[in-house]
Each structure stands twice: as structure tokens, then as C-alpha cells.
Amino acid sequence: RLKWCVVRRPRTAFTNGQVNLLESVFQVNSYPGIRLREDLAQKLELDEDRIQIWFQNRRAKFRRSFRESSLQFMQK
Amino acid sequence: RLKWCVVRRPRTAFTNGQVNLLESVFQVNSYPGIRLREDLAQKLELDEDRIQIWFQNRRAKFRRSFRESSLQFMQK
DNA sequence: TTTTAATATAATTTC
DNA sequence: GAAATTATATTAAT
Numbered sequence: 001r002l003k004w005c006v007v008r009r010p011r012t013a014f015t016n017g018q019v020n021l022l023e024s025v026f027q028v029n030s031y032p033g034i035r036l037r038e039d040l041a042q043k044l045e046l047d048e049d050r051i052q053i054w055f056q057n058r059r060a061k062f063r064r065s066f067r068e069s070s071l072q073f074m075q076k
Numbered sequence: 077r078l079k080w081c082v083v084r085r086p087r088t089a090f091t092n093g094q095v096n097l098l099e100s101v102f103q104v105n106s107y108p109g110i111r112l113r114e115d116l117a118q119k120l121e122l123d124e125d126r127i128q129i130w131f132q133n134r135r136a137k138f139r140r141s142f143r144e145s146s147l148q149f150m151q152k
Numbered sequence: 153t154t155t156t157a158a159t160a161t162a163a164t165t166t167c
Numbered sequence: 168g169a170a171a172t173t174a175t176a177t178t179a180a181t
Contacts, residue, residue: 005081011162011175031168050162056168057161063169077164 014054018044022051026058090130094120098127102134 014022021044025032032040032055034048041048090098097120101108108116108131110124117124 001083001085002080003083004078005083006164007077007079007081008174009077009163013176014162053163054161057163059168060170061161 012046012050014046018046022054022058026055030055030059030062088122088126090122094122098130098134102131106131106135106138 021040025036025040029036032051037048037051037055040046040051044051098116101112101116105112108127113124113127113131116122116127120127
């Protein structure tokens with residue numbers, strides 16, 4: 001008997017090299033367009049949507065750290 | 077993300093009354109046709125395919141016990 | 153060694 | 168896409 005099940009994509013384990021390139025791109029452009037993402041995808045042998053999610057999460061991490069440091073500042 | 081998964085039908089728990097009637101039918105006819113199975117299904121408030129599977133399993137059990145007793149006989 | 157808890161972050165959901 | 172949440176891989180402590 002077959003049934004539709006929701007299945008999570010297995011977590012992608014980026015290599016150091018992949019993260020290094022992504023980070024260096026992030027420093028100059030944290031909102032890469034589809035063109036650049038496709039380019040990175042090909043260079044890093046990843047799917048473009050992995051790249052897109054990586055940048056979403058990276059931006060979230062940046063905003064989080066920014067908020068936390070502002071908070072520390074305000075508490076002084 | 078959706079994926080096809082094989083899902084087991086929840087095991088049917090036959091009542092004693094259901095098994096009693098099925099057993100008594102089995103004694104006189106271990107290969108009931110669709111007509112009789114539908115009839116039993118309605119009487120027992122079960123799906124006809126549950127009945128069909130029950131008879132398949134019951135015949136297998138019978139053959140198993142038959143083989144075992146033959147074996148015992150031959151070993152004597 | 154095995155188990156548990158904390159952490160980082162990938163993936164998903166909700167808006 | 169942002170924010171919030173969930174899930175999982177890794178690591179540290181036991």
C-alpha cells in the first residue's frame with residue numbers, strides 16, 4: 001500500500017572549501033541573484049537551491065549576531 | 077517534499093465471534109468464492125478483502141500443520 | 153564505551 | 168525573503 005509521506009531532505013554537509021567560497025562571496029554580496037547562485041552551484045557542485053538556503057541561513061545568522069551585539073551595547 | 081512510502085494496513089483484530097464463524101465456514105469450505113466472502117463480510121462487518129486474507133492465512137496454517145504432522149509420522 | 157546534553161546549522165514552515 | 172521553528176550532525180562531558 002502506497003501513501004504520500006512528508007520527507008525531509010537529508011542535511012547537506014558542506015565541505016570547508018565550499019563554506020570558504022560561500023563566506024567570501026557573502027562578505028561582498030549577501031543577496032546573490034540567481035545568476036551568481038547558479039554560477040556558485042556549478043563551481044561547488046551543489047544544487048542552486050542549496051546555495052539559496054545557505055544564503056538565507058547565513059543572513060539570518062548575521063542578523064541574529066547583529067541583534068545580539070546591539071542588545072549588549074544597549075545593556076551597558 | 078513528498079515521497080511514496082509503503083504503509084502497512086493496521087492489523088485487524090478479529091473478535092472471537094468473527095473467528096468462530098470463519099472457522100466453522102472453513103471446516104466445510106476452505107476456498108469460499110466471492111459470493112460467500114461478500115456474504116460473510118456483511119454478516120461480520122468486515123471488508124471482503126479481510127475475509128479473503130483470513131482464508132489465505134488459514135489455509136497456510138492448515139498446510140503447515142499438515143506438513144508438520146506428516147513429518148512427525150515419517151520420523152516414527 | 154555508551155549515553156546524554158549542548159551547539160551549530162541545514163531544512164522547513166509561516167507570514 | 169524574514170523570522171521562527173524543527174531536525175540532525177558534531178562535540179563535549181559523563
